[in-house]
Amino acid sequence: MDNKIVVITGGSSGIGRALCDCFIDADYKVAIASRSEKILEKVKSDLSSEGHEILTVKTDVRVDNDCKNLVDKVIEKYGRIDVFINNAGITWYESNEDGINIEKHREILDTNHFGTVQCTKYALPHLLKSKGSLVGVCSIAGEVGLPNRSAYSASKFAMNGFLSSLRVQYLNKGLHVLITYVGYTSTNIRKIVKDDYKSSQFPPGYGETVKEKGMMSAEETARYIFNGVKRRKRYVRPTSVGQLTVWLNKLFPKLNDKLAAKYYN
Ligand SMILES: NC(=O)c1ccc[n+]([C@@H]2O[C@H](COP(=O)([O-])OP(=O)(O)OC[C@H]3O[C@@H](n4cnc5c(N)ncnc54)[C@H](OP(=O)(O)O)[C@@H]3O)[C@@H](O)[C@H]2O)c1
Numbered sequence: 001m002d003n004k005i006v007v008i009t010g011g012s013s014g015i016g017r018a019l020c021d022c023f024i025d026a027d028y029k030v031a032i033a034s035r036s037e038k039i040l041e042k043v044k045s046d047l048s049s050e051g052h053e054i055l056t057v058k059t060d061v062r063v064d065n066d067c068k069n070l071v072d073k074v075i076e077k078y079g080r081i082d083v084f085i086n087n088a089g090i091t092w093y094e095s096n097e098d099g100i101n102i103e104k105h106r107e108i109l110d111t112n113h114f115g116t117v118q119c120t121k122y123a124l125p126h127l128l129k130s131k132g133s134l135v136g137v138c139s140i141a142g143e144v145g146l147p148n149r150s151a152y153s154a155s156k157f158a159m160n161g162f163l164s165s166l167r168v169q170y171l172n173k174g175l176h177v178l179i180t181y182v183g184y185t186s187t188n189i190r191k192i193v194k195d196d197y198k199s200s201q202f203p204p205g206y207g208e209t210v211k212e213k214g215m216m217s218a219e220e221t222a223r224y225i226f227n228g229v230k231r232r233k234r235y236v237r238p239t240s241v242g243q244l245t246v247w248l249n250k251l252f253p254k255l256n257d258k259l260a261a262k263y264y265n
Contacts, residue, residue, distance in 0.1 A: 003029045005078045007070070009061055009119055010088030012039045014187030015137060018222035019085060024052050026226070031074045033059035034088060061088045061115025071122035082130050083229055084123040086116040086159070087137040091189050094148045095201035105151040112155035117162060124166075124175075131174035133229050136163045140183050140242040144249045144256070146264045148203075167234070176232045178225075181246070183239025185221045186212040203265040 006023045010016040011032025023030050024047070032054065034040060040056040047054050057073045059066045074081055089112045092104050116136060127134050141149055142156025160179060167177035190207035205211030221238050228236040237243050245264075248256040 003027055004082040005029045005031070005074065005080055006083040006085065007031045007033070007074055007081055007123065008085045008087055009033045009059065009070075009115065010137075011085075012036065012043050012056075014189060015182065015185060015218045015221050015225070016085075016087040017043065018218040019087065019225060020047075020054070021219075022222050022226035023083075024054075026230075028083070029053070029055075029078055031055040031057060031070075031078075033057045033061070033070045035060050061086075061119055062110040064118050067115070067118040068122050070119065071126065075126065080130050081123055081126040082132040083135065084119065084127060084132070085135040085137065085225075086119055087135075088112075088115055089137065089155075089189070091152045091193055092149065093190075093193055093202055093206060094150060096148075097201050100150065105154070108151040108155045109158065112152070113158040113162065116159050120162075120166070128170065128173055128175055131176075133176040133178055133232065134163065134166065135178045135180065135225065135229060136160070137225065138163075138179050138181050140181050140237070140239075140245055143181055143246050144260065147261050148265065176229075178228045178233055179235045180225050180228060181235060181237040181242060182221055182225075183237070183242030184215040185218055185238075186215040187218050206265075 006028045008016050008019050011020050012034040020030055020032060032043065037058045040058060044054055044056050055074065055077055057070045059070045061067060090108060092108055094101065120134060136159050138160050139156045141153040142160040145153050163177055163179050194202055194207035216239055224236045224238040237246065245256065245260065
């Protein structure tokens with residue numbers, strides 16, 4: 001088989017869905033995984049009406065056996081994995097009034113961090129065989145603590161540490177590890193939080209179309225990630241605000257704390 005194989009968790013929406021198109025355009029065979037069968041079927045039928053074949057596997061990355069099943073299904077159909085993208089994720093906004101919500105912390109760590117760990121556990125032997133790319137869709141919040149996102153930041157710092165460690169561990173085995181420090185991107189991620197949790201005190205415009213419009217598009221973010229895979233980069237950090245935040249945090253951390261407190265809401 002000539003085509004390379006990519007697996008994208010959370011490939012049914014936002015950045016994952018846009019990544020799907022990038023890899024299809026580059027002649028990859030694509031497998032996507034997420035929880036909603038209905039949305040997976042919709043993506044499959046949209047793509048098949050354009051003449052593209054795609055494998056969809058209903059998966060909850062919080063469930064170890066689902067992650068195993070995802071990898072098994074891909075290997076059964078295609079026999080190999082060249083790129084595995086840990087993209088499935090959720091966010092949360094903790095207002096000062098709400099305080100720290102332990103249940104939410106567990107849910108977010110389970111999805112963003114343990115989802116990555118579990119999927120990687122099953123994909124890794126195949127990536128080592130193909131000398132392929134292990135990708136994490138992380139966040140600026142995984143490099144710098146952002147206000148009112150302690151659960152989200154913790155999950156992305158954890159994911160960052162996990163993938164950074166694997167990169168060094170398998171340095172001489174041909175494994176490529178790409179960590180993508182994504183900045184604000186217009187997707188459903190914040191709208192979902194707002195719709196699900198109506199009592200929280202959200203900052204003005206949170207998850208609303210008008211604010212999302214000022215953000216990078218999912219297609220642009222996906223293009224940066226795709227190019228990072230192609231060039232076997234260590235990391236990509238698509239937004240200029242994200243770049244600035246991380247560099248200011250390294251050079252002038254106290255100033256960055258003040259700016260982050262003011263502007264990251
Ligand atoms: N948008 C941003 O501003 C931004 C910034 C930095 C980083 N990121 C990261 O980018 C990644 C993609 O987010 P997005 O913005 O594209 O959000 P999105 O449009 O809400 O897409 C999230 C995807 O993840 C899937 N998902 C959520 N929980 C899952 C679970 N337990 N198991 C399997 N799939 C699950 C969703 O499908 P189901 O709900 O059907 O499962 C959906 O396909 C996330 O890791 C996020 O943290 C986003």
